[in-house]
Every structure is written in C-alpha cells, then in structure tokens.
Amino acid sequence: MSSVLRSAVTGVGGYLPDEVVTNDDLAKVVDTSDEWIRERTGIRVRRRAAPDQAVSDLAVEAARQALAAAGRTPEEVDLIVVATTTPDLTFPAAATIVQRKLGCPVGVAFDVQAVCSGFVYALSVADGFVARGRAKCALVIGAETMTRLMDWTDRGTCVLFGDGAGAVVLEPVEGQGTTADRGLLGFALRADGTKQDLLYVDGGPSTNGEVGKLRMQGNQVFRHAVVNISEAVTAAAADAGISVAEVDWFVPHQANMRILEGVARRLGIDEAKVITTVADHANTSAASIPLALATGVADGRVKRGDLLLLEAMGGGLTWGACVLRF
Ligand code: ACO
Numbered sequence: 001m002s003s004v005l006r007s008a009v010t011g012v013g014g015y016l017p018d019e020v021v022t023n024d025d026l027a028k029v030v031d032t033s034d035e036w037i038r039e040r041t042g043i044r045v046r047r048r049a050a051p052d053q054a055v056s057d058l059a060v061e062a063a064r065q066a067l068a069a070a071g072r073t074p075e076e077v078d079l080i081v082v083a084t085t086t087p088d089l090t091f092p093a094a095a096t097i098v099q100r101k102l103g104c105p106v107g108v109a110f111d112v113q114a115v116c117s118g119f120v121y122a123l124s125v126a127d128g129f130v131a132r133g134r135a136k137c138a139l140v141i142g143a144e145t146m147t148r149l150m151d152w153t154d155r156g157t158c159v160l161f162g163d164g165a166g167a168v169v170l171e172p173v174e175g176q177g178t179t180a181d182r183g184l185l186g187f188a189l190r191a192d193g194t195k196q197d198l199l200y201v202d203g204g205p206s207t208n209g210e211v212g213k214l215r216m217q218g219n220q221v222f223r224h225a226v227v228n229i230s231e232a233v234t235a236a237a238a239d240a241g242i243s244v245a246e247v248d249w250f251v252p253h254q255a256n257m258r259i260l261e262g263v264a265r266r267l268g269i270d271e272a273k274v275i276t277t278v279a280d281h282a283n284t285s286a287a288s289i290p291l292a293l294a295t296g297v298a299d300g301r302v303k304r305g306d307l308l309l310l311e312a313m314g315g316g317l318t319w320g321a322c323v324l325r326f
Helices: 023-027 034-041 055-070 094-102 115-130 193-198 218-240 257-267 285-298
Strands: 004-015 019-022 045-048 079-083 108-112 138-145 163-175 183-191 199-201 214-216 249-252 307-314 318-325
Touching: 004 055, 004 115, 004 183, 004 285, 019 023, 023 034, 034 257, 045 163, 055 079, 055 094, 055 138, 055 163, 055 285, 079 094, 079 115, 094 108, 094 138, 108 115, 115 138, 115 163, 115 183, 115 285, 115 307, 115 318, 138 285, 163 183, 163 285, 183 218, 193 199, 193 218, 218 257, 218 307, 218 318, 249 257, 249 285, 285 307
Parallel strands: 079 108, 079 138, 249 307
Antiparallel strands: 004 163, 019 045, 138 163, 183 318, 199 214, 307 318
16 A cells, blocks of 8 residues: 545634524515424524625634644645635635735635535645645635525525535645545535526626626425435545445535435435534535534534545536545
C-alpha cells in the first residue's frame, strides 16, 4: 500500500442568525398552517438573517468556529471556497469578501454555485487543491440567505427555506490509500440541465438584471429527489470502496423530512443514523450539510474516525454525494 495525500476535515463550525421565524408567523403572511408545514415537510422553525447581515457575515461566523475547532488561525488559510446561491454581490465572490473580513492572507478564494448541492461540489473542488498539496489549510463554507429569494405570496416555497452558514477546515493528511484513511474518500456529482424549469430563480445579471425570486414545482422536485439522491449515494459509496451499510452517519441536505425518510427507506438505512436538522433550520440550501455536520459534532454523535456520507440535490438540477472518514 502506498502513501497518499487525503483532505481531512479538521474543524467544523455552524452559525444561525438570531431571528426565529415560526410556522405560525408564516401563517400570518400566506394561507398556510403549522400543521400543514409540519406534516408535509417536518419544518417547525427557520432562521432569518437581519437586514444588515450579508451572506459573508454568516460565513465568517461559521468559519471562525471551524478554524477554532481545527486549532488554526485566519493567517494560515490559503484557500477559501464558498458554496452559495445568494452572494453579497454579483461580484466579487463571497469568498473574497470572507477572506477580507477574516483577515486571511492573499491566497485562492472563489465561489461555487450548485444551489443546494453546492457544499458537496465545493468539497470536491477543494479536494482537488488539498489532496494535491496545493493548499495546506482550506476553508470550505456553505452559506445562504435564501429568505432573500422568496416570493412572500407563494405558500408553496416561502415556508420551506431559511438562512444560515456552516464551514469545515480541510487539511492534507497522509493516508495508506485504504478506506481506513481519514479524509475525503469518494464522490459522485451529477447535473441535468434539462430539469431547470423545476427549480430556478427568475432573475439574473444577464437576463433581466434583477435578483429574482425562487420558483419551484415542489412535487416534481420531490419526485426526482429520492431516486437521484439514492443513485448518487450508491455511486459515492462505490467510488470510495465502501458499502452503504458501513456508514456511521448520514449527513444529508435538509430539504424535507419526507425526502430524508424516502432515501433512508430506499437504501435500507437505519433512520437513527441520519442527522436531521430540517425541523429547526428548514432548507438552508448549500449551508444545510455543514450545519447538520456541526450539529452532529457539537452534540457528540459524530466522532473522529466515523464514516460519514453527505448527500444533496438542488436547482439545476444538480445532485451528489461524498464519503469521508471524519
Ligand atoms: N400551506 C398549505 N397548503 C399548501 C402549501 C402551504 N405552505 N403549499 C402548497 N400547498 C397546497 C398546494 O396549493 C396544493 O393545493 P391544491 O391541491 O388545492 O392545489 C396542495 O398543498 C398540494 O400541493 P403539492 O405541491 O402537491 O404538495 P406536496 O405534498 O408535494 O408538498 C412540498 C409540497 C412540501 C413543496 C414538497 O413537494 C417538497 O418538499 N418538495 C421538495 C422541494 C424542495 O425541497 N426543494 C428544495 C430544493 S431541492 C431539494 O433540496 C431536494
């Protein structure tokens, strides 16, 4: 067995803005109810960023926590990848704003846009730097202010999303090239641009020049979610050389409790092994996986050496999964 470089998660952090928006709060805005939202989605509450909080502010809070957990300082960071659909500005990238706000030295910083799948995509991109020795201390952040994209007259979407950020520090570690290695072990990334109409934002700099609002055919997205995610999970496990049954913790994108249950059923996963935060966070898009991971680490469920499987699906459609040993 030869020595290989792996990208290991050495620190995790999460941040939620202060304002809690309940289902009852939303029932005052659109024709909905706490009962409907809980039954159809599992969501109880979500957080909303303050008007003066940009996505980079949420990202910086999560990143500070992740760096502290890794025992690293902003001065050591040489790569920042932010997965976001809701950047502060059309440009520059949120990642360079985070770099400035954290006080990181000149290095590499850019955003990845794959909507709810953004964090899995971003991990894969960062792995390309870290596991080739091109970055020694990488911040991979999922950060979103999805509430800014809501049409507050559309009850089919505005009840589903929330704001937040999660971050991990990735560092190179020596491995033996086996599944016992610590670090990122396998990926499956997918996109199908023919499904754009199912979930998109109806604005952008090169079309109407506006930010736009999120539009979704929820039941159609739902139909694709369980099948697509299950396929990606199976493919990522094969890429890593593990079986799904070996996984200690599933850390999924948190869109809807029924999607999480559907994937678990289809793959024969024990639901006790699924970290779920959708009840308290709602769908925070690219932030939801690192936020769920931060939750699992903070409450002591996820421990060093555990085998994790992350998965997501979102606008594009994009979807994917990642296997890592924590
Ligand atoms: N309150 C009350 N009624 C509602 C609400 C609401 N908030 N939203 C929709 N309804 C109504 C609809 O108008 C419809 O009424 P009708 O039968 O009189 O026309 C009825 O509920 C059923 O609508 P459906 O869209 O068929 O309901 P469904 O059971 O599919 O649930 C939901 C809708 C929750 C959006 C679900 O489809 C879903 O979660 N889809 C996944 C979408 C998603 O999470 N996308 C995010 C990004 S992609 C991803 O992360 C997987």
